[in-house]
Amino acid sequence: MDKFVIWTDDIDLKDWKxxxxxxxxxxxxxxxAQYYDDYDSKLNExxxxxxxxxxxxxxxxxxxxxxxxxxxxxxxKKDNPIKLPxxxxxxxxNYDRCWDHVAETNQRYLEDERMxxxxxxxxxxxxxxxxxLWYGRRVGYDITKSNNxxxxxxxxxxxxxxxxxxxxxxxxxxLEFRSKDIHHDGTNYYTYRQINDEDIEKFEDxxxxxxxxxxxxxxxxxLGQKIQEVYGFKLNPSVDSSSLIxxxxxxxxxxxxxxxxxxxx
Numbered sequence: 001m002d003k004f005v006i007w008t009d010d011i012d013l014k015d016w017k018x019x020x021x022x023x024x025x026x027x028x029x030x031x032x033a034q035y036y037d038d039y040d041s042k043l044n045e046x047x048x049x050x051x052x053x054x055x056x057x058x059x060x061x062x063x064x065x066x067x068x069x070x071x072x073x074x075x076x077k078k079d080n081p082i083k084l085p086x087x088x089x090x091x092x093x094n095y096d097r098c099w100d101h102v103a104e105t106n107q108r109y110l111e112d113e114r115m116x117x118x119x120x121x122x123x124x125x126x127x128x129x130x131x132x133l134w135y136g137r138r139v140g141y142d143i144t145k146s147n148n149x150x151x152x153x154x155x156x157x158x159x160x161x162x163x164x165x166x167x168x169x170x171x172x173x174x175l176e177f178r179s180k181d182i183h184h185d186g187t188n189y190y191t192y193r194q195i196n197d198e199d200i201e202k203f204e205d206x207x208x209x210x211x212x213x214x215x216x217x218x219x220x221x222x223l224g225q226k227i228q229e230v231y232g233f234k235l236n237p238s239v240d241s242s243s244l245i246x247x248x249x250x251x252x253x254x255x256x257x258x259x260x261x262x263x264x265x
Contacts, residue, residue, distance in 0.1 A: 003168035004233040017087045114150040123196040132186020157181035167224040169237045175224025193220035
């Protein structure tokens with residue numbers, strides 16, 4: 001399924017090689033700097049000795065020096081080999097350090113995305129929840145107190161779960177703003193939509209009191225296009241696009257999460 005990922009903490013260090021090479025492997029730069037400092041020092045000393053031993057050759061030229069330097073460098077590298085690790089080798093030898101650095105950097109990227117999506121929408125944002133709980137899947141909703149898109153860029157389950165935020169087409173060719181939290185009981189999926197203030201009571205009555213899932217589409221509108229306007233991505237609608245409520249979700253009464261739990265929004 002074609003989707004635009006805003007941010008994910010599903011980290012694979014192999015995808016962060018440039019970051020590790022540029023920001024962590026600086027000690028190798030220090031080693032190389034010291035290596036060539038030693039080389040320059042020994043080269044100057046050897047050339048000085050050579051000049052003293054051949055003082056009768058007063059007309060030594062730049063060409064003579066270059067020939068001497070080339071010969072010296074070849075012998076130096078042979079006698080003083082240095083092998084720097086590849087990025088893969090460095091990751092293997094310093095896995096915990098690499099992981100901590102990448103995770104910290106990735107969190108800074110999340111803060112950047114929250115700044116990018118500092119956008120107020122006209123109505124309140126409702127999160128339609130499809131939760132994987134230890135006793136099965138449950139559908140609920142949470143009308144948030146904020147109408148800013150960046151308020152959705154927080155884990156809704158707890159701070160230790162693995163989260164991802166993305167945009168994809170739904171089965172009506174509308175761009176939906178979605179996220180998921182992976183936790184010890186399963187995976188929670190969320191779809192964020194806009195609801196106008198005058199429709200909140202109708203929405204609550206139809207969805208909570210009458211279990212009318214079609215009311216979700218009737219009284220809310222998708223937010224994905226607003227995010228597309230920020231990033232300028234292009235996606236292809238797919239026959240496999242997701243519906244608003246996952247096909248394997250139960251028909252149980254939906255849960256009103258607005259007052260029951262504070263989701264950080």
